[in-house]
Amino acid sequence: MASMPTVTDVALAAGVSRQTVSNVMNSPGIVRADTRERVEAAIAQLGYRPHASARRLRTRRSSTIGIRLDPMIDGISGSVLDRFLHALTEQADKQGLRVLLFTATSPEDEIIQLQRLNDGADVDGFVLTSTFAGDPRTKWLIENKIAFVTFGRPWGADDVSDPQHLWVDVDGWAGLYEATRAAQDAGARRIGYIGWPSSADTGDDRRRGWHDAMRERGDVTEADLIALEAVTVDGVAEGTAAMQDLRRRAGPLDAVLCASDSLALGAMIANPERVPVTGYDNTPVAAAIGLSSVDQSVGEVAAGVLGLLTGEFGGQVHGAPESLQPRYQMIRPRLVTRAFAAIPMEMLV
């Protein structure tokens, strides 16, 4: 294969200068129509493609976003990040952006990687996932004026409306509020909740959705509300145990909501009465066994992240005060309702 043609080759073929060729690609508006057509024909004929590195060197833009690939913390729910990554890559591509992966062993190590990629001009900005309270990464990125957007709101003491920290997140509260309402509308009164210990902020958020909806309706007493809640760490076996616990303590249930699909899967195993169970994340497992679940619309999240990010490195420097756009975005999740069809429980007996 002969080496790739360059702008000069195209310019020669079209009878114009290098810069005009460049203009046709980057600001077609300023080139006269007939000239543009001639250049475009030459580009097509020679099969010209701009050399990405040359362009990046000159423009000081890499058109690349860095994102850390997590080591599947929680097995089952890992697929959410996976889907997010896919959506991000797909949508980034449409805007001419590439997605570069990296891994890290700890938040501190991640900062080293962030610095490496940024200093080497490998990326224009980062997308961070799984934010947590006191996250050192966001602090570091802000201090170093590096563009980034997080999938996950600032937790704990960090300010949700800090103009320097752009974020997109899914409204876990709304997800569970809606799921609770849906169950109530279907006639359920005694709706249980299996959630995580309150050290995890994201779990508290979801729990409140259920709790608020239950209180608003007032179908059960305060004492019952306490009995209807089980707390456990994530996991299938844990979900099973929590479900047994719940049935023992709360008596008959009309429905059960869970903070994750893992818990929901577990709950469903100890569920002979076939009480409707709803999970969270709408993972493949939920789809496979016919479990209702709250779906984090990763497509919308990806779009939001990209919007904020390109606004960031497209426009002014980081944290420019004059930008009046919203600095964050809360996405409303979507409840996916499924019947229990996939598990013919009667066969088990």
Add this chain to the structure above:
Amino acid sequence: MASMPTVTDVALAAGVSRQTVSNVMNSPGIVRADTRERVEAAIAQLGYRPHASARRLRTRRSSTIGIRLDPMIDGISGSVLDRFLHALTEQADKQGLRVLLFTATSPEDEIIQLQRLNDGADVDGFVLTSTFAGDPRTKWLIENKIAFVTFGRPWGADDVSDPQHLWVDVDGWAGLYEATRAAQDAGARRIGYIGWPSSADTGDDRRRGWHDAMRERGDVTEADLIALEAVTVDGVAEGTAAMQDLRRRAGPLDAVLCASDSLALGAMIANPERVPVTGYDNTPVAAAIGLSSVDQSVGEVAAGVLGLLTGEFGGQVHGAPESLQPRYQMIRPRLVTRAFAAIPMEMLV
């Protein structure tokens, strides 16, 4: 933040020339020890990082590998590719390689993307996953002399030992052979198999592993061997149905092996006798519910892929006949044995 220092800045600080600085980074051997130390000190002191794009422009190497992010064809087993991607990124990083993602809607579209990334000098080579019979992608890559390695052997008419097609794959036959042997060693005689229709080559391979091991041992008659096999497309509900079918047709079973974890999960649902079930892929679901499974050692696969790929664009041009290294690598999977502890079946009754 002041703009990043360049080689020239470092050279000035260390009192040497640009090229010496470059040599310290790329061929330290040819620089005198004391000079090297001086330069290294200057690099550290200034916090210098080479500009990736500048280097790539000059060297005509991107040190980047392109890989397509699949849209989770099969929900549950998608995590295998996910784990592979993670291992690949991690190991690539150690060799100074980056991993760039892309998406595509079809094999034809994928070829367009491959061309785009290659022509733009964005990547040095590709890693392809999920190969299939008559795969147009490998054909195209070979024709265009672009470096690539596939995770998955050439299927169908494609030649497994074609020196132009480098590949790494997991030996599904060995995986099921071993799983069968393990069951036999544990005293099982009547071992059932739930597999896929024979249109999928990868499924046939796994089935043969079970079939060969059963025949070698000769514990059951040929007629029984036929009764011990159920065929169905992938899915949890399908696994449940196949399991019922198997129990009806084959009578009592000592163990059941499945072509996937989805099928295994399904099989376990219709398994009141608690016959040991073994899946394939060792997905998080298997881990969560305590299912034995055949693990595709993605770490080894990633290492193999990288070895072949760097050998490819590190050394001679594609398909150079003088290379005597093996052109492919078959990885032996590993059987992960788990007890059924996670599912307390008695609770269901």
Add this chain to the structure above:
DNA sequence: AGAAACTATTTGATCGATCAAATAAAGTCA
């Protein structure tokens, strides 16, 4: 018609690194 104001296109310089070849320094040997 001629100056002013645009619009379209070209030219020279530059981004930050490495290559290739030239030079300088050090070591070897008759």
Add this chain to the structure above:
DNA sequence: TGACTTTATTTGATCGATCAAATAGTTTCT
């Protein structure tokens, strides 16, 4: 010692694109 290697370092050119400023070509208006 002087010619000859070998080793270490420097210099000028270059990768392929875009930027900034200069030039050529058009249109507008008095």
